[in-house]
Amino acid sequence: MPLHAQEFVRSERLELPDIALPVPTPAAPAPIPAPATALPTDYDYNNAAKQQFNRVFDSVYEALDAQNIPASQQAFASTRHLTDGHVVSIEFIEANIREAFHELGNQTRIPFILEDAVQGFVTLKQEKAPMKKVMEMMLAAGGYRYKEMDGYILIGAAESANPAFDDNKQTEVMTPAFLKPSEILALLSEKYAKLVKANDDNSTLAITADPVVLQRIVADIRQIDQQPEQIMLEVLVVDISKTAKSRMGIDWWSSNSGILASPVNRKAIGFEGTEGSFNLLSPLNMLSLRIESLVDIGEAKIWAAPKVLTSNGKKANISVKSIETFPIVSGPQQYLQVETKNFESGVSMMITPKVASDGAINLVIENAQVATIEMAGEAQTTGERLPVLTSRAISTNVTMQNNETLVIGGLLDVRTSEDDKSIPGLGTGVMNHIFGTEQAKRETRDLLIFISPRVIKDKNLKLE
Numbered sequence: 001m002p003l004h005a006q007e008f009v010r011s012e013r014l015e016l017p018d019i020a021l022p023v024p025t026p027a028a029p030a031p032i033p034a035p036a037t038a039l040p041t042d043y044d045y046n047n048a049a050k051q052q053f054n055r056v057f058d059s060v061y062e063a064l065d066a067q068n069i070p071a072s073q074q075a076f077a078s079t080r081h082l083t084d085g086h087v088v089s090i091e092f093i094e095a096n097i098r099e100a101f102h103e104l105g106n107q108t109r110i111p112f113i114l115e116d117a118v119q120g121f122v123t124l125k126q127e128k129a130p131m132k133k134v135m136e137m138m139l140a141a142g143g144y145r146y147k148e149m150d151g152y153i154l155i156g157a158a159e160s161a162n163p164a165f166d167d168n169k170q171t172e173v174m175t176p177a178f179l180k181p182s183e184i185l186a187l188l189s190e191k192y193a194k195l196v197k198a199n200d201d202n203s204t205l206a207i208t209a210d211p212v213v214l215q216r217i218v219a220d221i222r223q224i225d226q227q228p229e230q231i232m233l234e235v236l237v238v239d240i241s242k243t244a245k246s247r248m249g250i251d252w253w254s255s256n257s258g259i260l261a262s263p264v265n266r267k268a269i270g271f272e273g274t275e276g277s278f279n280l281l282s283p284l285n286m287l288s289l290r291i292e293s294l295v296d297i298g299e300a301k302i303w304a305a306p307k308v309l310t311s312n313g314k315k316a317n318i319s320v321k322s323i324e325t326f327p328i329v330s331g332p333q334q335y336l337q338v339e340t341k342n343f344e345s346g347v348s349m350m351i352t353p354k355v356a357s358d359g360a361i362n363l364v365i366e367n368a369q370v371a372t373i374e375m376a377g378e379a380q381t382t383g384e385r386l387p388v389l390t391s392r393a394i395s396t397n398v399t400m401q402n403n404e405t406l407v408i409g410g411l412l413d414v415r416t417s418e419d420d421k422s423i424p425g426l427g428t429g430v431m432n433h434i435f436g437t438e439q440a441k442r443e444t445r446d447l448l449i450f451i452s453p454r455v456i457k458d459k460n461l462k463l464e
Helices: 005-011 045-066 071-078 097-108 131-140 163-168 181-187 211-224 242-248 285-296 429-435
Strands: 087-096 112-114 121-130 145-148 153-156 170-174 196-199 204-209 230-241 260-262 277-281 300-304 307-311 316-330 337-355 361-374 388-400 405-421 437-456
Touching (some): 087 131, 097 131, 121 131, 131 145, 170 211, 181 196, 181 211, 204 211, 230 316, 230 361, 285 300, 300 337, 307 316, 337 388, 337 437, 361 437
Parallel strands (some): 112 153
Antiparallel strands (some): 087 121, 145 153, 170 204, 196 204, 230 300, 230 307, 230 437, 260 277, 316 337, 361 388
């Protein structure tokens, strides 16, 4: 059935001025044999279809000229494609795609230029099908694309560097919500990463690619840029006496003692010496009451109990420190010289939690340091002892389950104190030195660091 002018305009979704467009009567097409009559073997379907298509175009131009429509408003009608009006019949079975396009070019008398990257095989059978449809089917398997040039068709790869394909490319700018642009770029496949530019300073990703590839890259970026899991890290630093530790039933390397849940092999992790030891205990909450009871009787002291919320794979820096100023007195009694010195004490550490797909949590603990100040140095001219800053540090890497508690211990602290005993009335000055006695007391205490990671499910959780 011939395509009339008005039908042609609607099919191409073209806009015309509000005019009365007469429908011209196209010239009679070349006679086509009746269905009952066998078609001649040399009948040229392509030529007949193309002639009919051109006649429709000519009819539209004649109608526009009759209404005195300026040529600038007739430009829409000149949009013709090399594939217009071509009908082809092909049958390829595991044919080389380059040879297949050569055959297609012979049928349509349209030259095809293929880039070197266009390789592969094609299997396809079509009868009297539009050339554009056939060509798109042949290109689909390899993800190739085409562009009509001046009298020929250029075929290339989807990411072709050929400037001829640049006018088909589009650019989209994205702002990730959770990950850095550079982190997303590192996770994209190499095939797509080269089409993306990342800028961490303004948190943007710029993608330039063909529409189909662009949509795929955007989908991949959205899949990668997911909210990471949130992990609560609860830390408790306790100074505990040897007696209190025995009361709690803590024996570092025995699996049958007290509240010990699952001991860690120190050889496997590289802690053979006495610098520190560690173990896994039950959740931190069940220890709190026992530690608080020891604090009440002076057998333990809580140095710090910070909490911090961090993302999976992100480093958390925990630092609870104080600076104390002490007077340092020197010189003879008559000419005392006093200067001050600052001492920083407290707790600091860097913890990086990583949640595995099976729910296990790997903790990378760097430089877990505890610094304490004791007035246990040499006696000054005034009789007061000099302050002594003691610092203990440990680093480790351990895997544990959600809500388990890691305990780092073995950071021993030996404290010395002196008791003076004297005869009543002779307890001062030289007489005390002659008749009195001094007794030194040594107390061994242990610094324990409890670390309990917990994966947060409630997004509305607030730190208390």
